Amino acid sequence: MHLSKSFTLLVMLLLLSVASFAQQKVSGLVSDASGNPVPGVTVRLQGSNRGAVTDAQGRYSIDAPNGSTLIFSYTGYKTQQTVINGATLNVTIQEDYANLDEVVITGLATSVKRSNLANAVATISAKQLYGVAPAQTFDAALSGKIPGALITANTGAPGGGISVKMRGVTSIFSNSQPLYVVDGVFISNISVPAGLNLITGAATAGNPQNQDNPSSRVADINPDDIENIEILKGASAAAIYGSKAAAGVILITTKKGTNLGRTLVRLRQDLGFAQARKLLGVRQFTEQTAFDRGGATERDLFIAARDAGKLYDYEDEMYGETGLISNTNVSVNGGTERTGVYFSANRKSEEGIVKNSGYLNNAVRINVDHQLNDRISLGLRASYMNTSADRGLTNNDNNSVTYGVSLATIPQYLELHPDANGVYPVNPSAANPLETRDKMRNNETTNRFITGGEIRATLHTNDRTNTKLIVRGGVDFFNLKTEAIFPRTLQFMRGGLEGASIQGNTNNLNTNLAGVLVNYFQPNNDLSFTTSLGATLETNNLDNILSIATNLIPDQSNVDQAASSQLQQFRQKYRDNGIFIQEEVLLMDAITLAAGVRFDRSTNNGDYKRYFVLPKASASWNLAKMDFWGIQSINSFKLRAAYGQAGNVAPYGAKFLALTASNVGGQPGSFVDTQFGNPDIEQERQTELEAGLDVSFFNGRLSLEATYYNKKIFDLLLRRNVPSSSGFTQQWVNGGDLRNKGVEIGIGAIPVNTKNVRWNAQVNFWKNTSEVTKLTIPPFPMGAFGNTLGNFYIEEGKSATQIIGTLGNNKGVGVLGNSEPDFQLSFYNDVTFLTNFSLRVMLHWKKGGDNINLTQYLSDIFATTYDYDDDKNGNGVKDGVDRMNAAAISDASVRVQDASYVRIREIGLYYNIPIPKNNIISAVNVGISANNWFTWTDYDSYDPETSNFGSNTISTATSRGSNGISTGVEVTPFPASKRAMFHLGVTF
């Protein structure tokens, strides 16, 4: 309140003084080192908001007084300043190989040149994100591209679902996923379960966490619209985002319209197909092995099937489809000197590798930027997305109904194909997966608007100082409709639920509003101060209604076409607000010092009025910019350090002891929840110290970026297991500390740079080690299905991601593995040759990190595993029998398997077709690409990337969400797919 009053006052005062200058028209040509014109270069008059952009021929013109300075900047080129002397000013700009002049956002409204940056901020360009081999969804496109992150695709189901862990596990039970900000709008990335648990019972026995594995809502964004992404990995960089930044922040900037002299229209068409990355195969039976499996009955079944030529590969029938992919995009980019417009429309339609599965995404976006006058500019970002994903029925269940659990029970000689009347035979051990696939439907449909606006106003300016006000607001609204339809004719519906229609409707509204006052003050050329003062407010309102109808009228799915029904509703609201102040000092363009503090509060905390204080500070010194620096070959040598704090708010409802609905005899009941409310619950607090060295050699041809970080999380939000004889099973407590230490090393090089060949390479190496440094509650297992099958175990002094299990033969329990990788490495190459060809390759190596593989176990139990009859260890006993013997003595070590892999994430070859100069078509390019096509791994299942539990599924009044640890637990997942595509792009 007080803050906003003072804002208004300040605004009024500052508006009183408006100065003006004598103007003239300056024009010119901007070209690169080889003399080619460079379109799209931003030309800005120093100390003002005035600017222009070069057109397709590299030409610009701008009103500016003689003797003032023009600043020319363009991504990938060094920023150049030139003083105006006359009406014509032609400039040559130099390529910036090491991206030293790239501008990186460091506050809510301030930015700094990379050469002066005190943090390791990773940037992903549009080309790296989506220009090599496009992924199905935005989240999948991030895989392998963020140094310091462990990114795991939870499922191969269309629509995706991904877990991103930046610099290790940042929270054990609370949110461990980064905050996504699109053009300043805080967007929602929740996963809303579709209520499949009613059918699968997955969360009813071994583990109460929801296992519906829904997609992550960030997947809705159209990656084609993204200009670049910046990643703030931890508190030292992200502290200004306060209580949402503990798991990092992903800042997404979409493309904006520029004045290029004429309007560019781009058409893009991708066509391709998807296939399973790997199929395991099925066990090939013989008379003897069929007999061993089930006696004479099974042997006779086998003989009959074999003689009739009816031995089937059901895995291939289920997962072996080739899905067609089509992606059509139109974008329009243009504008005038004062207004820029970017418009795009995109339609993506993909079939899955399982029949009746697929993904559809329709998106439109319009971005408008307008310069109202010299002092005020406006920006508007509006996008609408409509997505639909048919995801099938996979993963764990306790009712023997999912595709994978069913397949695990089926030997090749069992007949499951429908007869002439369309009647599917019964699978005596589980469901008939062919029938399930053909009759059921599990769809997620989203309609989503993400809209934001920004006003930037220069309140006051002179040659020494200027003051700006930036007000930014945004809305992210989506409606998610989930539909899970199981007709009554399904084998597992007969005699039980008699058909089920589960329809969920979720409305989610996120709003955010921020106002920042930035003062820039330059007493002399070697010193400048940037002061920011701001306030932010974010709200969320979620309303999820799940209607469950059972005993359905045949062929009907409306919830009133049923004999019985159940309703569930879950609502959530929170309001977070913060106030921050930040000071950045730049000395001699070589030394930066910054400090800031944020005061943060949230209605999710036990005491909603209390402000948490989150400070940050950083310093960097680029020695190569100092006068004494004499090493010519090293043109940048920067030492840097940064420290910051961030928080993580308590999960919704942690402070209440709720009474859930539990009715009997037609009477309503209020039943004490199993979660013991804790009115004293507080935020988790994170401190991160980061230090690094950035060196650039040979004019940027070779660069090194090395970072060490030490990230500590205090007052961990833990869902403590309480003795259940209290009537409660869990309680939220602030119960321990966690530490992540790690290194990130990036090497960029341009080994070859000739007229015909240019090779740009980037290697990133990163490694993280976590340790639970303090635990005030007893160590506890979590995240999987008990010690006999392998389980995570949170224990003081140990890694947060260690996996323990029973050792067999009554030897007790011991450590069997760790889901954290030893290290990861990515290798990106972009080779341009013969002028018009471009080959881009992204390789990703994850070394170490274990999974808990239960798919294999389920297949072993039913003696259907593809390698059941092998004897790889040469002990004379079949491998399947070996593994079952291990199970019989409770040896969980066979479940915990190394999930290392080397993968060519993306590879693409593109060709610009030379076309004769004309007035209609300015460029045509074609390309072929493959996404996740090549993988080398010893992991013995579909794919080493998997997670039965998803990543950030919401907790409702009746279901427990999933947490940050459980990645890597595999129970008969939807197999991951690989994609191959042909691309055609035409620019008009």
Place this chain on the structure above:
Amino acid sequence: MKQHRILLFSAMLLGLGACQKGEIPNLNTPVASQIIANGTKEQIDNLAVAMESGTRLTLNTYYDAIGLQGREIYRFSGSEPRYTTELMGTSPLDNNTFYTTNPWASRYRVVRQANTLMDAVNNSSRLSANEKKGYLGYAKTIMAYQLLLALNMQYTNGIRTDVKDANNLGPIKGYPESLTDIANMLNEGLTDLTGAEIVFPVSIVTDVTAAKLMQFNRALAARVAVYRQQWAEALTALNGSNFSLLGDFNSGYVHIFSANSGDVLNPVFLPQNNSGEQRLAHPTYAAQIAPGDDRIAKATLRAAPASLDGLQSNRDVWVHRSNTAPVYIIRNEELILIYAEAKINLNQLPDAIVALNRIRVQHNLTPYAGAVTQAALITEMLNQRRFSLFAEGHRWIDMRRYNRLNQLPNDRPNDKVWDKFPIPLPESN
């Protein structure tokens, strides 16, 4: 002027944002502390309803776990291997997995609910003394029953009987001590119910009265008495219960189920000839039942036998015949057999034979013609209990009471009948 307006507008937006205030309450459910402090009668009734409702949660896990120990059933599941491994004795029972933790937690959750209900009732200014006695007596009876179920699994590992203060739980007591506490709790409940007025909905019996709840209380007391080998007390308790030697075997008290919103379906029900999830009669049930015994109808023949992991059965358990069929808490057939048991142990053998014959004849068998000795009649009584109370959670406990667990069959070389379940891991925290 225009830019003034824009800036003013921006400032106002910020101001509006900063003006939002106030705590955001729980939007989804009532909050316990408010009802305990000063609940209305309707809110207190909601607590009572949920106390009953909660008694039905994870009954399937309880019945499966002890049905497997008693070798009454097989439980085959495509997705849960431990039904045919650990639960049949192939490796030690896990103290931190579903079959140990879920039934225990569910029963104690109801105990917590009962304590919460009693707190709310005691604090209420809106209920009369006799009305309060009704809530309290019923809450104590239900609480005792829940503790008995927990103790049945834990046996000599014991249970906590005093859990009133969630932050300061009472000790884990041994088997006899716990049984004593349960018996005392039932007696307290009886005292409260005497002269009480029942003004809240009850679903375990129709047209509820205080008298019917007292009979329920005594029926449970009779069961506890035979567990404690207090035979005379068992007979006394039977006198206060709904015991009727000539009455309907199925008259008694039930968990009811429905598909209504917020309600649950019978978790122990599985359809006949189901695939994937199967609850099968142990082959010895059909093999050892007397010819003509109508209780074979509780284990119906399957269209095709089911086999898994070296086990095979061709009969489904068919005790609960729809997903809204009731599950008996206690019924007259058991009370008749308790009567027989008490009489045998008191050496009043003719009375016992009358009761056993009541069972035998009703089930289409000839009257008892075996030796009239305590030992022979105990075997006969246990045999009748086996078939009369099939898959209702008794066989394992009965055999354990008479030290006969070694008589239960093991189908595979590594199988073993456990005598108790481990204390759940979270209890040691």
